[in-house]
Amino acid sequence: MGFPKLLIEDKPRKLEELQMNVQxxxxxxxxxxxxxxxxxxxxYGHPNILAEFIAGQLKNRVSFRKAMKKAIxxxxxxxxxxxxxxIAGHIDGKEIACVEWIREGRVPLQTxxxxxxxxxxxxxxxxxxxxxxxxxxxxx
Numbered sequence: 001m002g003f004p005k006l007l008i009e010d011k012p013r014k015l016e017e018l019q020m021n022v023q024x025x026x027x028x029x030x031x032x033x034x035x036x037x038x039x040x041x042x043x044y045g046h047p048n049i050l051a052e053f054i055a056g057q058l059k060n061r062v063s064f065r066k067a068m069k070k071a072i073x074x075x076x077x078x079x080x081x082x083x084x085x086x087i088a089g090h091i092d093g094k095e096i097a098c099v100e101w102i103r104e105g106r107v108p109l110q111t112x113x114x115x116x117x118x119x120x121x122x123x124x125x126x127x128x129x130x131x132x133x134x135x136x137x138x139x140x
Contacts, residue, residue, distance in 0.1 A: 047119030
């Protein structure tokens with residue numbers, strides 16, 4: 001988990017609720033289930049956490065460019081070599097859907113040996129569904 005404090009603050013109630021939901025989904029109510037929470041070292045170096053951050057910003061009606069630039073700022077602190085963010089859909093409530101992207105550093109998508117983490121994320125806003133794609137270049 002990127003930010004375990006959010007779950008640990010109300011520790012007993014939220015963990016038990018999470019455990020019950022997982023048991024219901026897996027249909028194993030008669031078995032004991034152990035949940036261990038581990039902290040991720042650089043949470044903003046992971047594209048899934050970054051996509052959720054951008055999605056939260058877009059739901060709160062923050063400008064998409066401002067949200068993308070803030071995400072790039074956070075990623076630079078996580079010691080990555082490059083990042084590319086793409087948002088597609090009816091951005092900021094525009095009539096015509098479009099694709100906007102921004103890149104910082106190197107993102108060699110054609111190089112097979114490059115270690116690139118990728119995430120595709122959907123977010124429902126009041127304007128409709130937006131798609132967020134994130135590529136993070138870690139190392140060669």
